Amino acid sequence: MLERDNKSSDFLHIGNKLLNWYGKNARDLPFRQTKDPYKIWICEIVFQQTRISQGLNHYNNFIKRFPDVKTLADAEENEVLLYWKGLGYYSRAINIHKASQQIMNDYHGVFPADYEEILKLKGVGKYTAAAVSSICFGGRMPAVDGNFYRVLSRIFADDFDISSSRAFSYFSQLAGLVMPENVGDFNQAMMDLGSEICKPKNPLCGECPVNDDCLAFSLDKTSDYPVKTKKVKAQDLALKYYFVHRNGQFLIRQRKDDFIWKKLFEFPDTISEDMELFIRNVKTITHKLTHKNLTIEISNVEMDSEAVWDRFIAQNHYLITDFEDSHDKSFPKPLENYIQNALKD
DNA sequence: AACTCGGGGCG
DNA sequence: CGCCCAGAGTT
Structure with a gap:
């Protein structure tokens, strides 16, 4: 594990490089044109454990049929499930529907802006609450997901086990070291970097904006990270x-x-x-x-x-x-x- | 803290 | 065929 005896070191320049890279290389995705918390929320749920290419049609169809919270809350659960057909993890559809009714009943149909309130919605965990609050409301929580685990573990050549239940809080702290002012764009930059450059296999380190700062790259050991010990067998x-x-x-x-x-x-x-x-x-x-x-x-x-x-x-x-x-x-x-x-x- | 929940794509 | 993907709920 990386000894951070140099805690005073400034890792902020890494986050700023990522922001700069994101400004030129952000993927053109339908939910990138809006800060409507409803749409950002839906896209975060759709793309949990789901690749963009796999869920894009589902997202577009879902938004077209349920363009706002009230439309979703007024719908039948079975129709929501129909729009989730083939996506998997179907509790997401059930929870998304319940959460829309939570917003109608508890927040008068206005999407809550506070991280702690967003977190109360069914099916919304720490990752999604951080993503929505940072992208839509200027919240300052890192949206720590699989991309964060991979990118940060490589940059710091950190062998902290990502299958540990403490991984989320550990990498949240690590993210805090590199996180710039614009947290919303930073979170999305990490997602795009993890998807396009810092891929699980065969990462494109030559095109990476922070390869100078990446310890795993300098050691030629990117394939050693992240470390994941627990394997689930079918x-x-x-x-x-x-x-x-x-x-x-x-x-x-x-x-x-x-x-x-x-x-x-x-x-x-x-x-x-x-x-x-x-x-x-x-x-x-x-x-x-x-x-x-x-x-x-x-x-x-x-x-x-x-x-x-x-x-x-x-x-x-x-x-x-x-x-x-x-x-x-x-x-x-x-x-x-x-x-x-x-x-x- | 460990277990469970889909489906698809890739090496 | 194993691994991973814009994770969360339950026990």
Whole structure:
């Protein structure tokens, strides 16, 4: 670890170089044209653990449909989930909707300007509160995210374990050493540098505005940083579904919010004995999530008997949806793909 | 302090 | 195939 016995040293010039670089090289992104805290908040949530290229369409569609807090607060939760379809981490959509109602009820529809108040919103943690307050309201908190971990650990050749629960406060202090007056632009500069230059692999150090100040670069050890000891291994999970369809309709239900795919729609996981006669084929899908290896077995049940269909629906709490209308519901990615294929047949 | 939560892209 | 991405909530 870097011995900061030279605490009196001035690292501010690093932050100022980053600001200067950002002034010429900032990415042209839709949420860079505004300081509307609503839009900045939404973009911060959308891009949590999500690359810009992956979430850009979702962000634009979301803002187009929900342009302000009130529109979002007045919407149905299921429609908010629909606009989150395919993005993952679906509690973000549920929390974003709840938070919009918090703003309506607790702040009279006016987005709170204070860091501590922003932090009270559902789904808003220390990173997002710092980002919104600094970008929109001149707040002075560093928005410490994965980019901060990577950039700062390399500049100082600091081997502090970023998987430690103390990493956030540790790198917040480190950020304080280089942070200039304009914290909002500094936070965004760190994000762009981490994304475009100081990348996880094969960083473009030759183009880096602070390569003169980077200890890891001078030691030719950028690949040693950041240090992350804790690795999470994916666990196996087997799911079983029945795709029960008849006359262009099929059965679905909504998941709970206590496991994966919170409040998304899925197929029945059981059928009655008299239904088993109508199983046409069984398909096994493997699907890889970050923390889970899924094996999904889906039995295709072509329900020829109206009586069996009606009886099963009456005895269970399944919803019916048309093939054509199923795009109005948010399904997990593998089930979405399955429905798309079923439509072709 | 450790665990959990998606999906996509890249080397 | 492992790692990472504009992290936060729960236990």
